Structure formats: C-alpha cells, structure tokens
Amino acid sequence: xxxxxxxxxxVIQHIPSGKVMTYGQIAAHAGSPRxxxxxxxxxxxxxxxxxxxxHRVINAEGRISIQDEVRREAQEQLLRDEGIEFSGAKVDLAxxxxxxxxxxx
DNA sequence: AGCTTGACTGTGG
DNA sequence: ACCACAGCCAAGC
Numbered sequence: 001x002x003x004x005x006x007x008x009x010x011v012i013q014h015i016p017s018g019k020v021m022t023y024g025q026i027a028a029h030a031g032s033p034r035x036x037x038x039x040x041x042x043x044x045x046x047x048x049x050x051x052x053x054x055h056r057v058i059n060a061e062g063r064i065s066i067q068d069e070v071r072r073e074a075q076e077q078l079l080r081d082e083g084i085e086f087s088g089a090k091v092d093l094a095x096x097x098x099x100x101x102x103x104x105x
Numbered sequence: 106a107g108c109t110t111g112a113c114t115g116t117g118g
Numbered sequence: 119a120c121c122a123c124a125g126c127c128a129a130g131c
C-alpha cells in the first residue's frame with residue numbers, strides 16, 4: 001500500500017490491547033517521520049468511519065491530546081480497562097508503548 | 106490552485 | 119514544570 005492514510009490506519013489497527021502508540025511513532029511506521037499531525041487529523045476525521053482503536057493513540061508525552069474533556073476522559077477510561085496505568089495524567093510510555101519494529105512490516 | 110488548520114514534536118527560555 | 123516558536127504535511131475550504 002502506498003497511501004499514507006491507509007498505512008496509518010493499518011498501523012493503528014495493529015496496536016494490541018493494553019498497549020499505546022504515539023502520533024510520531026505511527027507516522028514513522030506509516031513512512032512519514034514528520035507526519036504526526038496528519039495522524040492526528042486522520043484520527044479526528046476517520047475514527048468514526050474506520051472503527052479504529054483511536055483511544056490507543058496518545059502524544060509523545062504519554063498524555064491524551066484531546067481537548068474535549070468528555071472524550072478525553074472516555075479515552076482514559078478505555079485505556080484503564082485495557083490494563084494501562086496512569087501516573088497522574090500520564091501513561092508510562094516506557095512500559096505501555098507498542099513498538100513493532102521495522103521487521104513487522 | 107492557494108490558504109488555513111491542527112487529537113504533534115523538539116528545542117529553548 | 120510551563121509557555122513560546124518553528125518545522126511539518128495532508129485534508130478541508
């Protein structure tokens with residue numbers, strides 16, 4: 001596949017339960033190391049169309065980047081349900097970050 | 106065919 | 119820890 005969009009979707013759909021990925025990571029695996037913002041944009045507009053586990057995507061700090069309070073809390077709850085622990089408002093990326101590596105694709 | 110926008114990220118004060 | 123700036127690039131207008 002070639003479309004950046006489809007690669008992003010592919011990667012996100014492959015994030016296992018109990019793990020998370022950052023926008024930058026996903027962008028890198030999709031072939032655009034600098035396309036973190038596009039990943040965010042795609043989630044924003046396609047999460048409803050593609051049934052994506054958007055809640056497993058967070059920013060580089062391990063925080064939820066959503067501005068809408070209701071959605072942000074919903075995401076945190078979903079992650080907790082999958083066994084992901086929050087240190088305050090942050091996720092421990094060292095433990096819960098999913099890194100498939102280049103050999104997986 | 107431009108211009109604007111953003112669920113980002115790294116750097117620097 | 120917090121704020122400001124500057125690259126980044128696809129989608130939407």
